[in-house]
Amino acid sequence: MTKTLRAPYDGIVMAAPVTIPYVRYSVESAQWWIGQAIRELVTQAGIKVSDIDGLCVSSFTMGPDSGVGLTQHFGLCVRWLDTIPLGGASAIAALRRAARAVQAHDADIVACVAGDANHVDSFRLTLENFSRFNQDAVYPYGAGGANSSFALIARNYMRTYGVTREDLGKIAVSQRANALRNPHALMKSPLTMEQYLAARPISDPIHLFDCVMPCAGAEAFLVMRDDTAKSLGLPAAKLLSTIERYNAFAEDPMQVRGGWAMDIDELYAMAGVKPDDLDVVQTYDDYPVIVMMQFEDLGFCRKGEGADFVRQHDLTIGGDFPHNVSGGQLSVGQAGAAGAYLGLVEGLRQVLGTAGPTQVKDAKLALASGFGMINYDRGLASGAAIFAGPSR
DSSP states (O other): OOOOOOOOOTTEEEEEEEEEEEESOOSSOHHHHHHHHHHHHHHHHTOOGGGOOEEEEEOSSOTTOOHHHHHHHTTOOOSEEEEOOOGGGHHHHHHHHHHHHHHTTSOSEEEEEEEEOOOTTHHHHHHHTSOHHIIIIIGGGTOOSHHHHHHHHHHHHHHHHTOOHHHHHHHHHHHHHHHTTOTTOSOOSOOOHHHHHHSOEEETTEEGGGSOOBOEEEEEEEEEEHHHHHHHTOOEEEEEEEEEEESTTTTSSSOSOOTHHHHHHHHHHHHTOOGGGOSEEEOOOSSHHHHHHHHHHTTSSOTTOHHHHHHHSOOSTTSSSOBSTTOHHHHHOBOTTHHHHHHHHHHHHHHHTOOGGGOOTTOOEEEEEEEEEEETTEEEEEEEEEEEOTTO
């Protein structure tokens, strides 16, 4: 069967990047965090709640509610609605669905929101109920949670491609340097390579600073047509291209590549750009090994060359390859499903020139990616988007 070409995203823009500052623990519900984000969207965009006629929401901890329950909580009356349970791929999926909805005039302004609580027991409860596979085949044997699964992926990847802990450490150390310029980052202390290498093991070869810290928070943005943004006087970024893929390369005994590799040529061709054209890259970073995998699968180097790529580039805000410039989840924190939005929201700030202390000079073109839904030996969901500031 001949694969059809994707329709372009002509006239579709993103606006009003919102972060509700994270906290380590919170007694508030996920609904509270999501509500704060919606209120900030309305404030920042200078609109009324009633102007939002589409809602896309992601959360691990808002149960038993879904998106439809939130419409009543927040006084929304929308004509388009989606709830996306895709973990770290949720932001890209939300953006794609919202973009097509406003392109088809099924909605005019879609709020894409993710938020999660973090009570003392939230993480354990999430592990218990993450997936049926997890309940039946992993958690009962004491291996619940991502650390042990990603340890298998990391060990295999490092052995296959000659990756050292120092190579992965450079990613974590660089992101911590970026985070020190981000007032919202929960990690406030510098991280040296010596500290990274000496950190206690969690699930070998995963050590402490390879792991994200669960926390509470929310992220959000608006999707609309360019004419809507202009009528509101709202600065907006142009959506150039997106991809998503699920259960890619299922034949691989252990994951060494993600779904990006299947569609990356189309991502750049649709945007009319090359990897070298990008000013900012925001990869999903639940672990440094997944970042390195994305450097390869997103076209910055060939498979197996990720370690050399990291060695040869400066990944900090002022470097030659600005990457995860907010600090990423490794140093900002992982607020559940909001972690999927962190890179996209920061990338949006970058191309709009509103990132403040983390701003990359003359940033006009950005890529953000997503990855999630780990089942023992692989993450099942991946996606990416390229977008440009209004001056490009």
